[in-house]
Amino acid sequence: MxxxxxxxxxxxxxxxxxxxxxxxxxxxxxxxxxxxxxxxxxxxxxxxxxxKIQNLGTNLIYVNIIGRGSKNTVSYEETMNLAQLRGIQAISPVISETATVKRSEKLADGIEISGINSSYQAIRALSLKKGRFISPLDFDYRTRVAVLGSNIAQNFFGFINPIGETIQINGVTFRVIGVLKPKGNSIAGSDDDRVLLPASTTERTFYAQGIKSIFIQAQNSKMVQPVLKNLDKKLKALFRNDTNSYKLLNQQDMLxxxxxxxxxxxxxxxxxxxxxxxxxxxxxxxxxxxxxxxxxxxxxxxxxxxxxxxxxxxxxxxxxxxxxxxxxxxxxxxxxxxxxxxxxxxxxxxxxxxxxxxxxxxxxxxxxxxxxxxxxxxxxxxxxxxxxxxx
Known part of the structure; x- marks a missing residue:
């Protein structure tokens, strides 16, 4: 057959x-x-x-402060001292909070608030749709200004230009100075659904006790590993050789x-x-x-x-x-x-x-x-x- x-x-x-x-x-x-x-x-x-991981930004390093005992955060000064390490191009602390945001009759609970500095824009590769970003002067003088994610701006202002308008965050009035272009989700969340404030203003408004998250941008991909080693040494000194007090992550580790x-x-x-x-x-x-x-x-x-x-x-x-x-x-x-x-x-x-x-x-x-x-x-x-x- x-x-x-x-x-x-x-x-x-x-x-x-x-x-x-x-x-x-x-x-x-x-x-x-x-x-x-x-x-x-x-x-x-x-x-x-x-x-989503690649959307975080180029040559990104993320520092998560866990802490031990009485020291479970780092100060803004300690954070910015890390910027002196060789190979670091930009650094921004992130103070994360949730708050009630209100404008006129519109009110929303559980809105993500991020206290950052002016370097955050370059680190996260954010672009502005309108207005300007948070400046060093805003940080130094603790001005009550806010940059809105695209979804937040749409939800609260619709087709109205939000620049110069005000919103209330936990009852405190902030002036809108900028609106971000839509970027979509990343592994660190979506900036489209966040309100960005100067870190110094966030500390005062929310009575935040130090910084637990830091975004760092290396000068180039070749410098990522040297920067990680230098950061590890510096943070070991801050936390008295307790390596469980912090976590260092970069894009490749996340991937x-x-x-x-x-x-x-x-x-x-x-x-x-x-x-x-x-x-x-x-x-x-x-x-x-x-x-x-x-x-x-x-x-x-x-x-x-x-x-x-x-x-x-x-x-x-x-x-x-x-x-x-x-x-x-x-x-x-x-x-x-x-x-x-x-x-x-x-x-x-x-x-x-x-x-x-x-x-x-x-x-x-x-x-x-x-x-x-x-x-x-x-x-x-x-x-x-x-x-x-x-x-």
């Missing part, structure tokens, strides 16, 4: 048992489609996280961590989805064993007419592989459509890899071969006389 005849016979058998074949395919279809959806969503999530977590989650979810492929393979083996029993007389007739063991083996193995190939193709189509459906409904980015599609198809063929070999071998070794007398 040649391959063409085997495939033709397999098709005829599949069509003869439509419902049984469909139920047999179901496990493979679900497994393949689940793997494709999970991997594509995992790849999309990874790209989104990478974009490596994010990729590691994303890959781990993708592998775990893919492994869980792959279990259904194994279950589907067992279902195929089971149904093929039933088929061998039902077609025992047919096998006996074929052998009586001259069919050899390898012909019977090849025929039943072809049927098993054909079932898994069709199921794999259906699973691939459902996986692609499912990925785009999740993307449109949930807003999660989906990146479909051609490699995953090919691997899925090859894996379905392998399942057909592995789980089809036992029924095929059982059919091939049947004695023709016993098979002809089987009822």
């Amino acid at each position: 040649n391959a063409r005849e085997a495939v033709k016979t397999a098709f005829q058998t599949i069509i003869s048992y439509k419902l049984r074949t469909f139920l047999t395919m179901l496990g493979i279809v679900i497994g393949i489609s689940s793997v494709i959806i999970l991997v594509s969503l995992g790849n999309g999530t990874k790209q989104q996280v990478q974009g 490596d961590t994010a990729n590691s977590v994303s890959n781990l989650m993708t592998y775990m979810l893919t492994g869980i989805a792959a279990i259904s492929l194994v279950v589907g393979g067992i279902g195929i083996m089971n149904i093929m064993l039933v088929s061998v029993t039902e077609r025992t007389r047919e096998i006996g007739i074929r052998k009586a007419l001259g069919a050899k063991r390898r012909d019977i083996l090849f025929q039943f193995l072809t049927e098993a592989v054909l079932i898994t190939v069709i199921a794999g193709l259906i699973g691939i189509l459902l996986g692609i459509s499912g990925s785009f459906t999740v993307k449109s409904v949930a807003g999660i980015e989906a990146v479909i890899s051609m490699a995953v599609l090919w691997v899925s198809l090859l894996f379905s063929i392998m399942i057909g071969l592995v789980f089809g070999i036992v029924p095929a071998y059982k059919a091939a070794k049947l004695n023709p006389i016993d098979a002809l007398h089987y009822e």
Whole structure:
């Protein structure tokens, strides 16, 4: 029996048992489609996280002050002394608070407030849509001025030009001096939904006790590692060699961590989805064993007419592989459509890899071969006389 005849016979058998074949395919279809959806969503999530990290700014270093005992923050002076270290281009403390913001009848709770200095704009690569940014004089004189994120400006002012207008933050009046261009989300949050104030004004308004977050920009990518080493030495001295009192992060560290977590989650979810492929393979083996029993007389007739063991083996193995190939193709189509459906409904980015599609198809063929070999071998070794007398 040649391959063409085997495939033709397999098709005829599949069509003869439509419902049984469909139920047999179901496990493979679900497994393949689940793997494709999970991997594509995992790849999309990874790209989104990478974009958010890269959106933080060029050569960014982030310092998180945890503190120990009586010293759990650093002062503004201690922060700015770090700027003297070799390789640092710009530095800005960030005092983070939440507040109630009001303008006329509009009021919103839980608005993010960031107390920063004039270097924050360059470090975070922010652009102004209107007005100006916070200046050194604003910091020195603790002026009550505010720069609004694009979403904040839209929510409170609509189409009115906010420059020169006032808002109340926790009951304190601030004059709006600038509005940021939309930038979108980053791993550090969205400046579109923040109000930026001079750090000195924020300290006084919110009675903030020191600084816990610092953004630092290295002069270039080659200087990132030397700056990290110098920062580590300086902070060790400030916290008496207690390295648990602070954390240093740069873009590459964030990317490596994010990729590691994303890959781990993708592998775990893919492994869980792959279990259904194994279950589907067992279902195929089971149904093929039933088929061998039902077609025992047919096998006996074929052998009586001259069919050899390898012909019977090849025929039943072809049927098993054909079932898994069709199921794999259906699973691939459902996986692609499912990925785009999740993307449109949930807003999660989906990146479909051609490699995953090919691997899925090859894996379905392998399942057909592995789980089809036992029924095929059982059919091939049947004695023709016993098979002809089987009822």
